[in-house]
Amino acid sequence: MAKKIPLHPAHPERICWGCQNYCSAKAMSCGNGSERTPHPVELFGEDWFEWELGARPENPPQ
Template identity: 60%
Template sequence: MAKIFPIRPAKPELICWGCDRYCPADNMICGNGSDRTQHPVELFGEGWETFGLNAQDAQPADEPKQPPADKP
């Protein structure tokens, strides 16, 4: 079973996010390269989970829902 992926970790720079092991950045077990895999919040910034293929289907709270337009 895969671990739950944190949306907003406190200090993402301390962990490699490349697999389910979440190794410390200075002691990676997998050896899948010399650099750690960054967390999406480091790459894309706040709100990274609201866009892309796996984006949440929820509509932002600041945009009011519009009723469907009547067809003439």
Template identity: 70%
Template sequence: MAKKFPEQPAHPERNCWGCDRYCRADSMLCGNGSERTQHPIELFGLEWAKACGADVGDGAPADPAPAAG
């Protein structure tokens, strides 16, 4: 089972986010290349999950459909 992907980690720069291992940036074990994969919060900012349509958090939809009527 995959680990839950953290939406807003405290220090995303300390880990590689390229696989489920979340290795330290200075000791990557998976062979995911020579550079770490950045967390989406580093690339897109605090609202990355909403902007990217990611399924993280409590599972509730970010923008529920309006009621018909």
């Protein structure tokens, strides 16, 4: 089972969020690439989680 991603981490820039290892940005051991994967809060802002929930309709069309 994958780890749950924190909604509002204190310092998201210090961690690579690309896999379940959550390696330090300066010591990525998984080989996920040459750059770290940013946390959604860095890309979409503090309300990223509410934005994601708002994208899905509550009552899907039938």
